[in-house]
Amino acid sequence: MKFLAVLILSTGVFASLAACGARSSNEEEVRELFARGEQAAEERDSSDILDLVAENYGDSQGFDKRELGNFLRAWLLANPKVELIVNVESIEFPADGLAQAIVGVASVSLSDPEVERLSVELRRIDGEWLVTRADRAPAR
Numbered sequence: 001m002k003f004l005a006v007l008i009l010s011t012g013v014f015a016s017l018a019a020c021g022a023r024s025s026n027e028e029e030v031r032e033l034f035a036r037g038e039q040a041a042e043e044r045d046s047s048d049i050l051d052l053v054a055e056n057y058g059d060s061q062g063f064d065k066r067e068l069g070n071f072l073r074a075w076l077l078a079n080p081k082v083e084l085i086v087n088v089e090s091i092e093f094p095a096d097g098l099a100q101a102i103v104g105v106a107s108v109s110l111s112d113p114e115v116e117r118l119s120v121e122l123r124r125i126d127g128e129w130l131v132t133r134a135d136r137a138p139a140r
Contacts, residue, residue: 026129027091030099030122033129041082046073054123054130061135083108089117097124102137 040048089102099122119137
């Protein structure tokens with residue numbers, strides 16, 4: 001379950017580590033969401049992080065947004081310092097209002113280093129991109 005917190009805390013880091021090149025307006029907006037997530041994570045503000053998550057969030061762990069929030073608050077208490085290394089493998093827009101990303105996230109810690117590969121789904125809801133699902137991605 002640590003990967004969920006790593007995902008939410010790392011959303012902002014995605015933008016700074018993604019490949020350069022021409023970007024669509026949708027891609028720029030998704031990257032802006034990631035930047036806001038990074039700032040919220042650095043400020044250790046779980047409510048600002050959860051503002052980036054859709055009300056209808058659901059994942060394979062059975063978490064909804066409320067359960068994810070409870071888990072995230074506990075994780076932040078247990079991990080007073082968070083450092084991440086993020087590698088965005090892909091961002092695609094398979095349909096209007098839908099974004100899918102595959103992201104590698106490494107939590108840098110002397111006591112418990114962890115690397116996760118995540119499949120993240122975002123949807124445009126009321127004009128804003130929000131995370132609607134995050135699950136472990138299959139190994140390459």
